[in-house]
Amino acid sequence: MAVCVISITESGRNCLGVTLLLLNLSLAMIAFILVIVGITLSFIFNQQKDLLQNFNYRTKADLVMFSGIALMIFHLLGAKLCSDFGNIQTRQRSLKLAFPFLGLLFVAVMLLIFVSISASRVAATMQQGSEKAFLNLMESYHSDKDKKKQIDRIQITHKCCGSIGYK
Secondary structure, three states, rough: OOOOOOOOOOOHHHHHHHHHHHOOOHHHHHHHHHHHHHHHHHHHHHHOOOOOOOOHHHHHHHHHHHHHHHHHHHHHHHHHHHHHOOOOOOHHHHHHOOOHHHHHHHHHHHHHHHHHHHHHHHHHHHHHHHHHHHHHHHHHHOHHHHHHHHHHHHHHHHOOOOOOOOO
């Protein structure tokens, strides 16, 4: 039983389909940016693997990339479905896919919540882990040239202690 019946003309349905198509395509682009962020995180984490030795950085970057890819595929399918809803010839065929798509939409929202919670936990543990790793790296600063280069690069990049002088 419908609670509120809204009559939409055929041109209105077409405009709504195009609007939802553009919305899904823009969300797919945001998901693509999320994939790029995951690749960048993986690259940055790989550069500082000595500093992150006790931190499982691979799974975190892979989780961000997987989420971006899954959301991108989901929104591209959503764009196709919304385009079909706006077209009178393909509307009946695509109505069968409406409820499974809404279920997938719920899964996508849960995935985003999971990734957000996981990312906030990672940020908190990385701060503590990086302090411990710096202390471990400083012990071999003068003996290991690779670790010395890493620490010097971090100091210069962040303009912190020892980047200009040791005063």
